[in-house]
Amino acid sequence: MPTTEYVFNPRTTDVLIKQPLGAKLPVVDHAKGVYIHAKDGRDYLDGSGGAMTVSIGHGVREVLDAMRAQAERVCFTYRSHFTSDAAEALAQALVDLAPEGLTHAFFVNSGSEATELALRTAQQYWRDRGRPGKTHVLGRAISYHGMTMGALSMSGHDARRADYGNLLHTFAVAPPPYPYRFPLSGADAEGHGAMVWDRILREYGADKVAAIIVEPVVGAAGGALAPPVGYLRALREICDRHDVLLISDEVITGMGRTGTWFACAQDGIAPDMIATGKGMTSGYTPMGAVLFHERIIQAFGDNGKTVPFGHTFSANPLSAATCLAVVNYMRDHKVLDNVAPRAAQLEAGLRRLAARLPWMADVRGRGLLWGFEFVTDPEKKTPPDPALNANVRFTAHCMRAGLIVYTAGIAPLNNATLIAPPLVITEMEMDDLLARLEKGLLSFGAEMGYAMGY
Numbered sequence: 001m002p003t004t005e006y007v008f009n010p011r012t013t014d015v016l017i018k019q020p021l022g023a024k025l026p027v028v029d030h031a032k033g034v035y036i037h038a039k040d041g042r043d044y045l046d047g048s049g050g051a052m053t054v055s056i057g058h059g060v061r062e063v064l065d066a067m068r069a070q071a072e073r074v075c076f077t078y079r080s081h082f083t084s085d086a087a088e089a090l091a092q093a094l095v096d097l098a099p100e101g102l103t104h105a106f107f108v109n110s111g112s113e114a115t116e117l118a119l120r121t122a123q124q125y126w127r128d129r130g131r132p133g134k135t136h137v138l139g140r141a142i143s144y145h146g147m148t149m150g151a152l153s154m155s156g157h158d159a160r161r162a163d164y165g166n167l168l169h170t171f172a173v174a175p176p177p178y179p180y181r182f183p184l185s186g187a188d189a190e191g192h193g194a195m196v197w198d199r200i201l202r203e204y205g206a207d208k209v210a211a212i213i214v215e216p217v218v219g220a221a222g223g224a225l226a227p228p229v230g231y232l233r234a235l236r237e238i239c240d241r242h243d244v245l246l247i248s249d250e251v252i253t254g255m256g257r258t259g260t261w262f263a264c265a266q267d268g269i270a271p272d273m274i275a276t277g278k279g280m281t282s283g284y285t286p287m288g289a290v291l292f293h294e295r296i297i298q299a300f301g302d303n304g305k306t307v308p309f310g311h312t313f314s315a316n317p318l319s320a321a322t323c324l325a326v327v328n329y330m331r332d333h334k335v336l337d338n339v340a341p342r343a344a345q346l347e348a349g350l351r352r353l354a355a356r357l358p359w360m361a362d363v364r365g366r367g368l369l370w371g372f373e374f375v376t377d378p379e380k381k382t383p384p385d386p387a388l389n390a391n392v393r394f395t396a397h398c399m400r401a402g403l404i405v406y407t408a409g410i411a412p413l414n415n416a417t418l419i420a421p422p423l424v425i426t427e428m429e430m431d432d433l434l435a436r437l438e439k440g441l442l443s444f445g446a447e448m449g450y451a452m453g454y
């Protein structure tokens with residue numbers, strides 16, 4: 001039986017671990033590369049890049065120099081008073097990296113603000129086109145698009161929605177791309193499961209729907225649920241057929257996480273909007289963005305309008321210069337070339353562990369975004385008792401083993417984990433990650449009383 005006690009809000013995965021009197025979270029001292037050093041002298045391998053955010057590692061000199069240089073020139077001017085060299089260059093750099101057709105960028109300060117802006121823009125687009133009834137933005141069950149009310153309205157995350165039900169919109173949701181637990185209902189010939197959207201739009205009424213929002217690979221809510229390439233292509237066609245915009249939420253998957261600058265490029269499609277954040281600045285400062293397809297901008301232009309509202313810190317020169325420095329670093333050091341070999345190493349390591357541990361199931365992912373989940377009976381795919389919060393317990397075991405992982409998978413399963421190290425991780429560091437992970441898995445398994453294939 002588990003012995004550690006936990007204090008938690010049972011509906012969220014944000015948990016305080018009850019530790020011996022006075023013990024708290026480790027206090028960070030400094031970080032370099034993929035390692036974070038705490039004041040207690042311990043080091044932690046940043047196996048999830050924080051919240052899937054740190055892409056080029058901590059303490060990169062080129063980025064720090066660019067930040068200092070920008071700070072010495074100017075940190076803040078308001079976006080409707082001034083633009084800046086950094087913001088202009090960054091907008092150009094991002095649209096150059098995005099699929100063809102995405103021609104404009106608008107900057108915000110977080111992923112939630114980005115998806116929220118995409119929601120407002122979708123509604124404005126149809127209003128301006130004389131179809132004001134098209135206001136709903138549909139997403140999928142087991143998804144997460146942010147904690148602001150519009151973003152949460154689009155999120156299939158029951159635990160995070162629970163306390164705010166009366167303030168949220170209840171848009172329809174489609175099944176998640178999660179073949180391990182959900183049959184691919186509505187699967188098309190290639191088994192992508194995207195065809196279910198066609199039926200939903202017909203039954204729900206596409207005349208109510210402004211847009212569909214999906215994460216190309218579901219991150220925090222599901223633990224790297226990765227539909228095969230082809231899903232987004234099928235969805236793009238369905239959206240076009242029904243006059244519905246497509247928003248690709250690339251807050252996690254953007255900026256190289258899955259091996260290309262944006263994951264939707266792997267399907268060879270251009271969404272109407274890409275929301276991004278997190279890895280944009282590799283965590284050096286907060287920043288998010290929405291990239292717009294030319295047709296959206298055209299609609300604004302036709303009506304003499306612009307993007308529907310930003311934020312005080314939108315496009316602040318310091319974050320813009322930081323993001324630009326990160327993009328330049330990734331280009332100069334060919335960081336994306338590192339993703340495929342390290343992803344193969346990580347996948348092989350995870351599969352090796354799962355082969356020995358019958359309770360480590362459904363290793364899945366793409367690029368450097370991988371997940372797995374725990375089951376007590378591999379045949380029946382029974383999750384551990386949700387009340388035990390297996391994923392949170394496991395995270396604590398990893399911390400003790402010196403590895404940061406991300407607690408993913410939402411209630412009622414509470415059983416998934418994300419591994420998403422910085423994209424610059426070396427072969428040796430990946431071996432270290434896998435060794436620490438094994439340590440965390442073994443001590444977790446021992447606490448839970450699970451069988452070990454060792």
Ligand code: PMP
Binds near residue numbers: 051110112113
């Ligand atoms: N979209 C996705 C796919 C995310 O994973 C997140 C954050 N986990 C968000 C949006 C919200 O981003 P933020 O926390 O920066 O507001």
